[in-house]
Amino acid sequence: MREILISGASIAGQTLAxxxxxxxxxxxxxxRAPGPRMGGNGVDLRDQAIEVAERMGIMPRVRAAAADVQGIKFVNASDRAVARMDMRSAGGEVEIMRGDLVALLxxxxxxxxxxxGDSVRALAEDGDGVTVSFEQGATRxxxxxxxxxGLHSTVRRLAFGPEQRFLRHKGHYFAFANADSALGEDRWVSMFNLPGKMAxxxxxxxxxxxKAYFIFRSGLLAYDHRDVGEHKRLLKEVFAHETSWRVRELLDGALDDPDLYFDALSxxxxxxxxxGRVALVGDAAYCASPASGAGAELAIVGAYRLAGELAGAADHRVAFRRYEEGLRELVRRKQRIGPNVRMMVPKNRLGMWTRNAVVSVLPRS
Structure with a gap:
């Protein structure tokens, strides 16, 4: 019976386990966290990910916990909607809050x-297995x-090399935090733009x-990705002087949230x-960035395929090769994020006007 260590208890790790x-x-x-990480934004389940969730028996509960968001509206400083985009899907796609999905898994x-409350510190592989040293617990x-x-995978760094070799910055930073429930329109994502920024x-x-969202255009920034205080400082530097719309209220709420999430779109x-005897799954291997809307889908489908290949092959090398061959094409498609970020965060006011004009004439479901 194979003993397998999985580092990370989010969507990919839970599904694989x-x-x-x-x-x-x-x-x-x-x-690393003291318990399951229950925060996070909405994630989408579609296509093969729904099939896997059905086989796990959780799909009825996923649908019951769905976020029930109708769409996105782009607003001006007076909170008037200048364009709306219906996001309801007729194809069975479901959006669920990340924490709700982790709990169901x-x-x-x-x-x-x-x-x-622990994490991998070192890996030492030999012909029969891997000796794992932990930050807190005994070696096993x-x-x-x-x-x-995830994106800043410790296992990837230990087994493959520094993350700079594998991360591709997409020119934006993203933050997500709790917000005053009196803000925004129920069942909608309200977005306010300034050139190169979105709140x-x-x-x-x-x-x-x-939940509050923030996105801004930027080249690579140097900071500690685990330092929430530093994340708040960077977010404040970009948005603190903005007084239009509800930006100040959203920022104040985000700066008060100990679970604020901040990272590069990469x-x-x-x-x-x-x-060798180490493999990667989910964002650690093929993060498509939050702009793709495919993170949960790739995590679930990838974990399901990896487990199936390990079950079907006595040699882990064969299983790992089949896992990769079977998933590469899906990953390639999902990493084509297209105009999503440009639509949400136009560079200038002309881009904002053009986006609003295009969205206004899109057919509604």
Whole structure:
């Protein structure tokens, strides 16, 4: 029976642990946070990801917990909608808050060992397995190690090299935090633009808590991606002097939120997702950036495929190769993010006017 360590207990890690256990393997999930990370923005389940969720038996609960957002409206400084874009899908796609999905995945699991409040410090591979040293716990042996630990993956750094080799900056930074529930229109994402910047409020129909969004154009910034205080300083530098619309209220709420999320819009591009007895899944291997709307889909489908290939091949090298061959085309398509960011954050006022004019004539569902 294979002993497999999974670093990261988010969507990819939870899905992988579920399917490894179902296939008779013994997964251990290690997570740096003291418990499951329940925050986050809305994520989309579509196509193959819905099929996997159906096989896990969680899809009815996913639909019941759906965010129920009708669309995006672009507003002016007076809070008047200058354009609306209907986002409701007739194809079965479901948007759910990331924390809700993580909770449902966690509840579906059995036979999984959890280790919270710890992280991988070092990996030492030999012909029979991997010796893993942890920041807090005792050193342990595993047959295989999988990094499901996100854009700034520790496992990827240890097994493949520094992240600068694999991250592709997409010219923007993104922040997400709690917001005053009195702001924005219920069941809509309201977005206000200034040249090169966007502030918005997300109001789910099934959640009392509103969420604030911020995006701004920038080259690469030097900062500690785990330092929330530094994240708040950078966000404040960009938006603190903006007094239009609800920007100041949204910013004040974000700066008060201890769970504020801030990071670059980046993609991960790697020539291989495995090295010896170590593999990567989800954002650690092929992050498509939040602008793609495909992060949860790739995490779920990738984890399902990886578990299935490990169950079907006695040799992990064969399994890793098949996993990659079967997923590369989907990843390639999803990493084509098209005009999404340019539409949300036009460079100048002409771009804002053009975007609003185009959106205004789009057919509604």
């Amino acid at each position: 579920y399917w490894l256990a179902r296939h008779g393997m013994r997964p251990t999930l290690v997570e 966690s509840e579906a699991e059995s036979g999984v060992e959890y280790v919270f 042996r595993f047959d295989l190690v999988v990094g499901a630990d 918005g409020v997300y109001r789910s129909g099934n959640h009392a808590q509103a 993609q991960v591009r790697m020539p291989s997702w495995s090295s």
